[in-house]
Amino acid sequence: MANKASFGVFIGRFQPLHIGHEYVIRKSLEQVDRLIVLVGSANVARDPRNPFTYEEREHMIRSAFAYEMAQGQVVVEPLDDHLYSDNAWTAEVQRRVHEIVLAEGNSGFQANGLDDFSISLSGFGKDQSSYYLKMFPAWGNIQIDSQYGTFSSADIRERFFARIPEVPDSILSKGVAEQLHDFKMSDAFKALLAEREYLDAYPAEWGEGPFVTADAVVIQSGHILLVERGRLPGKGLLALPGGFVNRDERVRDAAIRELREETEIGDSKGQIPPAMLASFIEDSRSRIFDAPGRSLRGRIITHAFLFRLPERRKLFKVKGGDDAAHARWYRLGELKPEMLFEDHWSIIEQMADL
Ligand code: NAD
Known part of the structure; x- marks a missing residue:
């Protein structure tokens, strides 16, 4: 030939x-x-x-x-x-x-x-x-x-x-x-059908977007703080603490608010106050993650903030709250990309320099 x-x-x-x-x-x-x-x-x-x-x-x-x-x-x-x-x-x-x-x-x-x-x-x-x-x-x-x-x-x-x-x-x-x-007979198929139905109904309920969200990439001593999603879409998957930005707040404040609501991060004296969390944000800047297909819910542009908490032997206390099933620290090395919701693995890869 x-x-x-x-x-x-x-x-x-x-x-x-x-x-x-x-x-x-x-x-x-x-x-x-x-x-x-x-x-x-x-x-x-x-x-x-x-x-x-x-x-x-x-x-x-x-x-x-x-x-x-x-x-x-x-x-x-x-x-x-x-x-x-x-x-x-x-x-x-x-x-x-x-x-x-x-x-x-x-x-x-x-x-x-x-x-x-x-x-x-x-x-x-x-x-x-x-x-x-x-x-x-x-x-x-x-x-x-x-x-x-x-x-x-x-x-x-x-x-x-x-x-x-x-x-x-x-x-x-x-x-x-x-x-x-x-x-078609599997549980995975049933879960995907439920997800599909949820996503089909999404634009009628919430609009077409673009939407703005804020996410917190929180790192402490080789660990990252993640929440398990308690509901659709992506029920059971791990996600960065984060959510939609309210009309009356800055994007950074949304990231801090969602972080506190979803993880209650703190120590024996109570939750870490917003101003102290803000001081942990590296370079006090966000990065935009905007791949057009990053969410099947619609056009969602997110701003991720890197919170670098002080290295210490005892990680800050966290617990699940709000719409997250639970929050916990994960060793960076134990994460597998397929454990994460939407593009959150790709965001972590960039923000945490993996
Ligand atoms: P696909 O399965 O849709 O298509 C694969 C190939 O088959 C394409 O060349 C397509 O043109 C061809 N094809 C499709 N239908 C055909 C038909 N009827 N007749 C003849 N050829 C046909 O896959 P895709 O979405 O193109 O896959 C690209 C992959 O590369 C994806 O997984 C994407 O995520 C990945 N990618 C990743 C990055 C990144 O991570 N930065 C960048 C680029 C691409």
Whole structure:
């Protein structure tokens, strides 16, 4: 085969995998020896936009490409989001791909150069969300003639999480359709349906936004203060203490108010007064986190404040209050991104320099 590249890379969320994705994979395999399929958003909690875990999506790909995976022609790997650092994300893509290429004993790749001539990127620039296809200039392109059908994973999710859930078998391969039929029986599906209904009703109840919120990233002696969400959306997930800014308050004061309401942070003498909490805010500044899709409730722009509390052997006392089920300190090292609500992991990653 002329100009056969050794490795192809195909990045996607596959929420869920459909026959359009499968078409891209098959077409790519006509042009490369091995296709590395990177399953994006591998580290996010389930929500109606990302309903399936990495393992479930790997299973979908395996059901459609069992032979190719057994032969090593298709290699599937998880890829984490770093919502506020495209550089961190790009670096992770490069690292994953180079590890696989080097593990194959490929001598064409120079660790310090741009001569990644054996690697090509696959994918169809469907809309502005495919901007990432331009982030790898060192890699070639696998030309796929055109988008396969007009359907998308978003349409499938729309039908799957409808009041009368439908599995659109005609645009899913058999194994994926079966997996979705099974998933319909699970508790995770029920929880996602409840979440979907809540989110559908949200704009009528609260409006379309944009909304302004404030969040507190509170760090003390290698620990971070988080609350477990007591209600929808994201019931049971961990979140930064925070909430909506009232009409009559400054954003910083909202962060302090929510922090006190949700965690009652203090010591044996009582809660820490607002002015003292304010003095712990690093650089007395906030950072804005505004990824357009950061919340499924609507357009919510948040301001996060870093509260760096004095290092001490005994952490401040906290307890759950208000709408948080409970508050507690977490060792920074024990957190996993998928334990966190919306983009809170990405915010922590930036604010706490993880
Ligand atoms: P997707 O599953 O929607 O699409 C994957 C690929 O399949 C795309 O190239 C798309 O064009 C193609 N495709 C979709 N429908 C098709 C059809 N009918 N026919 C032919 N091709 C079709 O995935 P996505 O949302 O594009 O995935 C990108 C991933 O990269 C996400 O997980 C995203 O979070 C991640 N990402 C992260 C960062 C960051 O964290 N900073 C930055 C960029 C991208």
